[in-house]
Amino acid sequence: MNKSSINSMAIGRAALNIALTSTRQEENIVKEELAKSGIRSTAVDFGGEFIPSIVKIVERAVVAAQRQGLVTETHVGAGAVAGAAHEALEQVMNKAVGFNVGGKIGIARYGEHLCVAIFMGVGVLNLNEMCVALAHRSLASDE
Numbered sequence: 001m002n003k004s005s006i007n008s009m010a011i012g013r014a015a016l017n018i019a020l021t022s023t024r025q026e027e028n029i030v031k032e033e034l035a036k037s038g039i040r041s042t043a044v045d046f047g048g049e050f051i052p053s054i055v056k057i058v059e060r061a062v063v064a065a066q067r068q069g070l071v072t073e074t075h076v077g078a079g080a081v082a083g084a085a086h087e088a089l090e091q092v093m094n095k096a097v098g099f100n101v102g103g104k105i106g107i108a109r110y111g112e113h114l115c116v117a118i119f120m121g122v123g124v125l126n127l128n129e130m131c132v133a134l135a136h137r138s139l140a141s142d143e
Contacts, residue, residue, distance in 0.1 A: 006037065008115070008136050011108045015117035016134060018043045019106025039110045042068040047102035050122070054089055061085040061105050061116060070109040071139070080137040081107065084116035087135035095131055096122045103131075112138045 014034050018041045021027040027043050034041045044064040046057045062081045071077025085105065103120025114137045121128035 006039065006110050006113075008113050008138075011039065011110050011113040011115045012117070012134050012136060014039050014041055014108035014110075015106040015115035016119070016132070017106070018108065019104045019117040019119040021104070021106075034108065037110075039108055040068065040070050041106065041108040042070060043104050043106045045102075045104050046120075048100065050093075050096040050099055050101045053101065054086075057089060057105065057118075058082050058085045061107060064105070065107050065109075065114075068107075070107055071114070076139060080114050080139045081116065084114060084135040084137045085118075088116050088118045088133035091133035091135070092118065092120070092122070092131040095129060096120075099123055101131075111141050114139060 018030045021030055031041050042064045044060045046060055062078045065071045065081045066073050071081055099122045101120045101122050106117040108115050116135050118133045120131050122131055123129055
């Protein structure tokens with residue numbers, strides 16, 4: 001990927017690509033490919049009843065982003081990830097309320113662009129609906 005073409009759309013695709021991985025091995029391959037373009041990324045799994053899980057999902061996104069060095073351990077970095085994760089969850093809320101959910105959060109960062117993508121199944125037993133959500137935040141490159 002040409003570095004001049006890396007914009008919020010490209011980072012959104014990167015976050016979604018890593019969220020769509022089904023194994024840790026596949027996740028690591030995607031992460032390595034993105035790193036070749038200077039895009040830092042990570043992913044984390046989640047699951048449970050939707051409403052009680054919202055806080056845990058946001059927390060998992062923040063912790064993963066901080067541990068992998070996508071954002072600094074400041075309220076600015078944590079707030080950007082938390083805000084984007086919460087925004088993405090709001091996009092799927094109508095479909096998920098009252099159901100169990102399970103899936104993966106993908107986070108990607110390049111310069112001032114940070115995107116959080118959520119890919120999840122919503123349902124009961126094996127009767128699942130699929131949901132995808134994506135949100136973007138801007139923050140200083142050194143954050």
